[in-house]
Amino acid sequence: MDKRYDVIIVGTGAAGLYAALSFPKDVSVLLLSKKELTLSNSSLAQGGVACVLDTIHDNYKLHITDTLVAGKYKNTLKAVEKLVEEGPADVLHINALGVDLDRNPDGSLCKTLEAGHSRHRIVHHKDSTGKAIVDGLLAYVQTLPNVEILDNALLYSMHKTLGGFYLSVLRNGESRYFGCNYCILATGGIGRVYKYTTNSAIATGDGIAFAYMLGAKIKNLSRVQFHPTAFAAAENRERFLISEAVRGEGAVLLNCEGKRFAHNYDKRGELAPRDVVSDAIIRESLRTHSENFYLDITHKPADFLRERFPMISERCLEEGVDITKDWIPVFPCQHYLMGGIDVNLNSETSIDGLYAAGECAHTGVHGANRLASNSLLEALVYSRTAAEDITRKLRRYGRKPLGLEPAHRPITGSKMPSGCRSQIREILQDAYFVLPKPEKFEESYKKVEEIIEKLFSESYEITSDLVEAKSIAVVASIILDEVREGQQ
Numbered sequence: 001m002d003k004r005y006d007v008i009i010v011g012t013g014a015a016g017l018y019a020a021l022s023f024p025k026d027v028s029v030l031l032l033s034k035k036e037l038t039l040s041n042s043s044l045a046q047g048g049v050a051c052v053l054d055t056i057h058d059n060y061k062l063h064i065t066d067t068l069v070a071g072k073y074k075n076t077l078k079a080v081e082k083l084v085e086e087g088p089a090d091v092l093h094i095n096a097l098g099v100d101l102d103r104n105p106d107g108s109l110c111k112t113l114e115a116g117h118s119r120h121r122i123v124h125h126k127d128s129t130g131k132a133i134v135d136g137l138l139a140y141v142q143t144l145p146n147v148e149i150l151d152n153a154l155l156y157s158m159h160k161t162l163g164g165f166y167l168s169v170l171r172n173g174e175s176r177y178f179g180c181n182y183c184i185l186a187t188g189g190i191g192r193v194y195k196y197t198t199n200s201a202i203a204t205g206d207g208i209a210f211a212y213m214l215g216a217k218i219k220n221l222s223r224v225q226f227h228p229t230a231f232a233a234a235e236n237r238e239r240f241l242i243s244e245a246v247r248g249e250g251a252v253l254l255n256c257e258g259k260r261f262a263h264n265y266d267k268r269g270e271l272a273p274r275d276v277v278s279d280a281i282i283r284e285s286l287r288t289h290s291e292n293f294y295l296d297i298t299h300k301p302a303d304f305l306r307e308r309f310p311m312i313s314e315r316c317l318e319e320g321v322d323i324t325k326d327w328i329p330v331f332p333c334q335h336y337l338m339g340g341i342d343v344n345l346n347s348e349t350s351i352d353g354l355y356a357a358g359e360c361a362h363t364g365v366h367g368a369n370r371l372a373s374n375s376l377l378e379a380l381v382y383s384r385t386a387a388e389d390i391t392r393k394l395r396r397y398g399r400k401p402l403g404l405e406p407a408h409r410p411i412t413g414s415k416m417p418s419g420c421r422s423q424i425r426e427i428l429q430d431a432y433f434v435l436p437k438p439e440k441f442e443e444s445y446k447k448v449e450e451i452i453e454k455l456f457s458e459s460y461e462i463t464s465d466l467v468e469a470k471s472i473a474v475v476a477s478i479i480l481d482e483v484r485e486g487q488q
């Protein structure tokens with residue numbers, strides 16, 4: 001073993017970073033990121049963080065109700081209450097630590113409206129809130145003497161012992177071995193299981209796959225959220241998001257004939273929750289036999305749009321679309337995972353010493369559908385909770401011996417079979433997109449199982465490609481198994 005720590009956190013998104021800074025200075029922490037430290041879904045978040053800061057025009061009960069309505073009342077009520085009631089203090093805390101949030105001339109934090117929210121309660125940094133959060137938290141964490149950070153450090157295997165965990169990490173083509181009493185998985189989402197996604201390249205569900213292979217309970221992995229308005233002209237796999245806030249500021253959705261249609265499917269129209277709007281677009285697409293859809297916000301003053309949505313304006317301009325004059329082409333794509341590694345209110349998984357927080361975790365707050373801007377809030381509240389719970393345990397039980405270190409297999413081996421990742425992406429995109437095709441579940445599941453068989457049957461050379469292919473295969477298989485079981 002190269003080194004042992006009290007805690008290893010896998011992931012440097014909002015959840016990993018906030019967990020790291022929530023430990024007292026006598027707890028040793030290692031933070032791992034498989035690529036650059038800022039490459040994550042957190043960095044891509046545009047809209048903001050939902051939280052009740054103004055108790056005159058808003059209150060916890062309203063935020064809880066909005067969350068439950070969006071989640072179709074499939075949420076875990078206690079988890080939602082904790083999110084809503086504890087979240088505001090975390091948002092104020094990150095702001096105090098240096099995360100820059102937009103303010104009104106009177107000094108109060110700006111709050112905007114997003115789909116599914118009954119009040120203006122989304123705090124933001126222009127349209128690049130996630131980047132502001134990651135940059136602010138990372139700058140702070142880098143000053144902490146008890147936290148070591150390793151970038152380009154890919155977790156490729158986890159071993160559970162009586163006292164904790166041994167983690168194998170691939171860095172610069174070499175293996176490194178670390179031990180810890182407690183481990184927090186903050187590895188983010190699963191977007192790369194799909195052909196088109198808004199997610200970062202790191203979103204391959206690694207933490208979920210490792211937790212599953214250790215025997216942790218995984219819950220509701222088939223609760224995948226599709227964002228209705230990703231920029232649709234580019235053929236890139238990572239689709240650029242036209243945030244809900246654009247509709248919150250008055251953009252309307254148009255079909256291929258240039259006509260509004262969202263109200264024909266739900267009376268909340270463009271501001272209905274994401275699943276409802278995605279559903280409306282796909283049904284309208286089937287009706288019109290066209291995949292051409294647009295957002296129109298040209299009625300707003302150009303200066304306002306450039307100031308309010310600088311990143312979106314710029315990205316659209318790069319694609320030849322001037323949002324002050326042109327309709328923005330949009331279509332749904334994979335965006336978020338509501339399910340994940342099942343955790344309790346302390347962020348503990350079903351495995352002793354293993355915690356999960358952020359998008360890879362299933363706290364139950366989102367139910368069947370996430371309310372916009374609740375996920376960064378969840379990442380903050382539940383990662384801090386994990387750190388607090390681990391600290392309590394370290395105080396009570398002290399540092400435990402880790403137990404026997406496993407034999408490590410060499411990273412060399414034969415070359416992995418090619419094409420597995422694209423096959424899985426095609427399978428999921430076809431069988432389980434916005435309007436699922438139940439008749440394809442069984443066959444799709446069998447195909448993914450064959451790919452798993454291929455990937456796990458031999459000692460291939462350990463590369464990031466292999467680790468990620470295995471992760472997306474395991475994730476796809478759990479999703480398809482869940483939906484096909486639901487069919488029976």
Ligand SMILES: Cc1cc2nc3c(=O)[nH]c(=O)nc-3n(C[C@H](O)[C@H](O)[C@H](O)COP(=O)(O)OP(=O)(O)OC[C@H]3O[C@@H](n4cnc5c(N)ncnc54)[C@H](O)[C@@H]3O)c2cc1C
Pocket residue numbers: 010011012013014015016032033034035037039040041042043044045046047048049050129130153154155156186187188189198199200202203206207241335336357358359360372373374375376377379
């Ligand atoms: C385009 C876009 C816009 C969004 N907008 C909003 C918004 O406005 N408001 C909101 O609340 N939410 C938004 N979300 C969702 C939100 O950003 C994410 O749910 C949240 O940031 C997830 O944070 P996380 O820390 O759990 O994961 P991430 O930020 O994705 O971080 C995951 C980390 O895990 C690391 N990792 C993964 N696997 C391994 C491995 N094997 N070894 C080592 N490290 C590993 C990665 O390197 C990365 O550092 C948006 C998401 C996207 C994609």
